[in-house]
Amino acid sequence: MIAERTEQADLLAGLRPDQWDAPTLCEGWRVREVVAHLTMPFRASLGRTMLDLAKARGDFNRMADTTARHDALQLSAADLLACMRQNIDHRWKPPGGGTHGALAHQVIHGLDVTVGLGLDRRVPPERVALVLTGMKPRNIKFFGTELDGLQLQATDVNWTHGTGTPVRGSAQDLLLFVCGRRLPPGRLSGTESP
Structure with missing residues (x-):
């Protein structure tokens, strides 16, 4: 912190x-x-x-x-x-x-x-990984982002979430995606930003 x-x-x-x-x-x-x-x-x-x-x-x-x-x-x-x-x-x-x-x-x-x-x-990837791995379903639900049918795959740390169509990107970009943020184009592969 x-x-x-x-x-x-x-x-x-x-x-x-x-x-x-x-x-x-x-x-x-x-x-x-x-x-x-x-x-x-x-x-x-x-x-x-x-x-x-x-x-x-x-x-x-x-x-x-x-x-x-x-x-x-x-x-x-x-x-x-x-x-x-x-x-x-x-x-x-x-x-x-x-x-x-x-x-x-x-x-x-x-x-x-x-x-x-x-x-x-770039936030140190291990710091972002701590945030991602500590997220509970209620945290994800809070943001209202629809993640059903998606498998989020970090390209810079060993972290995945869900099953389905792969969505790849840096851990920090995936964190923003989970939080419902609109990312600049090209930051994720496999889906459009919410």
């Missing part, structure tokens, strides 16, 4: 101002909304989170979206980056997700930024 946050903070520190306002693979979110979302657990009290969740009528996704958009308007890129740097070793874990969920959250949203910007950052 520390290595992933450190690498992401270093990458974010090198972004131009226009890149902070560029779209990511998270639909409707620019880089600043993604970073606001990643740093929200370090900035928001449990009380604020519960109040925001109540305002969203218990819909976590709606709450996360509203909060990210609000915080991205209130905080500068420098503030968001400073928050990430100050919390490199924070022990936050998503409810019910544990350490694996925290790593998955960081890796997936980091890829939303780098792939969305067209940057050539």
Whole structure:
């Protein structure tokens, strides 16, 4: 976790101002909304989170979206980056997700930024493999991606999932596919990105 946050903070520190306002693979979110979302657990009290969740009528996704958009308007890129740097070793874990969920959250949203910007950052394959192998059916179901009849095959680590028509690509691209992200053309072989 520390290595992933450190690498992401270093990458974010090198972004131009226009890149902070560029779209990511998270639909409707620019880089600043993604970073606001990643740093929200370090900035928001449990009380604020519960109040925001109540305002969203218990819909976590709606709450996360509203909060990210609000915080991205209130905080500068420098503030968001400073928050990430100050919390490199924070022990936050998503409810019910544990350490694996925290790593998955960081890796997936980091890829939303780098792939969305067209940057050539490769998350260490063994780190992505940890995220992929730790995914449970409920995690995959959360994203709503239809994987029936597909066998996902990573080309850079020893990982497969499912049976059926082979879909091949790097572990990080397959992770994004599982999460329902629209990948740039040519990143996977065997199917179109969702």
